[in-house]
Amino acid sequence: MQLLNLVELCLANVRLHGSIASAxxxxxxxxxxxxxxxxxxQGTLDWQWGxxxxxxxxxxxxxxxxxxxxxxxxxxxKLEVLDLAFNxxxxxxxxLSALQSIKYIDVRENLLTGTFPVDYxxxxxxxxxxxxxxxxxxxxxxxxxxxxxxxxxxxx
Numbered sequence: 495m496q497l498l499n500l501v502e503l504c505l506a507n508v509r510l511h512g513s514i515a516s517a518x519x520x521x522x523x524x525x526x527x528x529x530x531x532x533x534x535x536q537g538t539l540d541w542q543w544g545x546x547x548x549x550x551x552x553x554x555x556x557x558x559x560x561x562x563x564x565x566x567x568x569x570x571x572k573l574e575v576l577d578l579a580f581n582x583x584x585x586x587x588x589x590l591s592a593l594q595s596i597k598y599i600d601v602r603e604n605l606l607t608g609t610f611p612v613d614y615x616x617x618x619x620x621x622x623x624x625x626x627x628x629x630x631x632x633x634x635x636x637x638x639x640x641x642x643x644x645x646x647x648x649x650x
Contacts, residue, residue: 531553532555563587574595587601599623
């Protein structure tokens, strides 16, 4: 079955389990919304993000995804919402310089390390960025410039 004209894929709360290997191996030119939240999915997010040119929302909270947030997310240039909260994401959060429309980033309750690149978002004038949730990433350093971004939540 080919779903080349698919616009929305909502598989939240359907008890999916296992891994998703190299998703988006075909170009899905119209896919704007993916919601995989509240399942038992695992594996990494090293997908071919460039094959999702219209993607605006990627929600995958409350799963068991691991590995790092891939820098290849920069290929999803229209991305506005990135929700990876409550997973097992590790490593440093990459600078996502191509995501000029990003409005919402939620990566709380993961295992992120290093320094979150809030300085980059503030310095480049990402005026659309409205919400950043970083709570309970115990080894993640959050620059003080985070206070310039409305709703930037860091460790309590």
